Amino acid sequence: MAPSQAGYAPSLDKLLKSLKNHPLEASIDALIFLLTRRQVHGDDCAIATAHILLQVVARSKWNDVDQLLARVQKAGSRLVYAAPDEPVIGNIVRRVLGLIRDEASEERNADDLSESASDIQTLTTSSSPPPRPPPLVRSTTAGGSMSVSKSMFNLLSVADPADLPTGASTPVSQAQPASIQALRSEVIDGIEEIMDEISQADDQIASFAEIQINPGDYVLVYRPSKTVEKFLVKAASKRRFTVFIAGLEPHKKQGAEAPYAALRKKLNAAGVNTVNLASNGLTAYMARVSKVVISAKAVYQNGGLLVDSGSCIAVQAAEAYSKPVIVLCGVYKFCPQDPSEELSWGGVKGNSSAEVSYAEGAEVDELEVENTVTDYVRPEHVDIYLTNLGPQTLHHFAGILADHYKPEEMLLSLQLGEA
Template sequence: MAPSQASHVPTLDSLIKAFNNQLLEASIESLIFLLKRRQVKGDECAKATAHILRQVVAKSKWHDVDQLLSRVQSAGSRVARAAPQEPVIGNVVRRVLGLIRDEASEDRNADDYGSEAASDIQSLAPSAPLPQRPPPVPVRPSPSVIAGGGLQVSKSMFNLLSVADTDSPMTGASTPLSQAQPASVHALRSEVMDGIEEILDEINQADDQIAGFSEIQIHPGDYVLAYQPSRTVERFLVKAASKRRFTVIIAGLESPTHGATEAPYAALRKKLNGAGVKTINLASNGLMAYIPRVNKVIFSAKAVYQNGGLLVDSGCCIAAQAAHEYLKPVIVLSPVYKFCPEDPSDEVSRGELGNPSGYVSYANGPAVDALDIENTVTDYIPPELIDVYLTNLGPQTRHHLASILADHYKTEDIGFNLHLGES
């Protein structure tokens, strides 16, 4: 059940800390509640999904790989349906499913290797005692010599090996996990949880790794247009400012906030100015006037689809189209965990609509009744408008996306529809 007190909704950090002390179902419902209320969104969704799937692996009951995959698929589908506008949730679920398949495959290969070793030992032993030829010298051996002869000892050793091989759990075929000992289940559980921790480390370190390539992409004296800079873009620009002197033009469709005490992106401007980098605030309607002076356009993506298209914040498509017309390079910053192994749907191409109250006052009732106002929250950018995909693995082009997706997702999981059913 969702938390009953809506006024005391926990933050993501407090929710993650509470996962260890909660029942699994309560943890899933708490996360779903935050996702539906948009209190967990953007990059935080990836971290929250990885944490909740780690709890699924640790706390749910399963006895073989198929059951574990089913548990992760079920929980992942519920979380993904709570926030269908966040494709990164599905990406993390598929990454964990692929991780489970890899770990199970390694266990089976280890079993097969042990079985082959046992077979080799058995093949070296004689299958039956060899017949003895009569000795050329008519000397009758004593009974004690027969009892202690090497041939009889070899036969006894072979019998021991046969008994040991019969009792051994290693056979010629790989042993399914459902027939394995509880220690095998415990080992797989531990390996998968360690793998999820590595995914969490990747998520936490991605922004800093992307920022490490800023020296290559930004040159002294550049005019860089940053459209609605996200946290990833901010770290990228601040890192570049520690090595380069350039000018940043900050543009965006930032809606007016009632009671706001400072201008948008004031903290970013303060950091850049402190490092000696000039900043210019620009409204979106003045974009075309500055594009001829700009050297490159930089923004971040919410998702990178299989065809190279992007799901971005509203307005980024205008900047990308303007840069394309003036032959200015467009650099998109996106960690690998945002790469989605699917093509964009019709809903993605149309964009998500949000609350327009930030742009129009409902106090003027007659004017509002006469208008049909749409506030587009996300845009879709086709791949032909993008020049460089800058990931935590380095700069990439559209032609290299297929290999990155193949390295991070299994074919069996790409077709799995996370949004089937009702939330």
């Protein structure tokens, strides 16, 4: 359901700030609206997904773990369906599902340990010798008759449950909500840790810049993302090198600021030279390039990359000139699946009107123009995967995926209708 006001779409920041004040379903619908219009993309998809799933856990009604898993999976499937070209959404959903299973398993193990300790204590008590009965005390009643003392009577009688002191035992109906509340709190804490990991990933990746960039290097970047920009600025604080910025738009509006002006200003202030290149001119400079640095939208199980359109040009040119390719990506972008056949062959197609105006003439109407939004880079073109955990190779992927995804989530399909 789109926002009620026609033509209005709240920004991601406004949406995240309003989550606590709006109904859960309305917040989910608002994010779906932004994803469908591609107003939220890239790393922002991971942040937005984590925030929404945190609200699902905190505000939805559920009585057991299975219901919670179903709620999260249903909401996650709707988000995945809204932006199928953003695999990071499915990654966050799977990690939250695995987190719920882990927390539920730990709580179950804690309960089993508690019950085992209780059984051992009961067994120990029952195996000890019975206490020595107290001596009989004869007392004379008003009628002069003798009666057995109350202590012996208490030993032979069965206690009434109503006579037990308050707090001696807790009914199951009261214990269950307390257990659910504890699980809810633990899962929320876990999701907040995932959110911290996402927000800190770029800074952690940038901390390895000094190792990867050497003095005097010529580094080529293609349409640098925020991750690449932080990486270059961090390297510029310790190294002096030259940056080729490729992938600039050939047509530019009058009066508009030059692309990546803020990045070039920061690098120039640090003593790093920058050179702007058009996409069709980067091959001429590749002989001087020391290494190519790009960022990935997702890293698949086979090591292949989902990248912004055009990045494959730089990667293929680097292979032709035997130049190393460094890919920057947080581990939350590692997908436990292989790429689809459609992506492997052609990438994801977008709106062609952004590249060609059909108002330019009748001849344009006879053309079929395809605008590729993303490209697929095969794993053999990548030399180093630089993550927030440090440099990785393809041989490390199995361990990384096993650490971040449970086997149930690796095989999980998040297609709408299968949740």
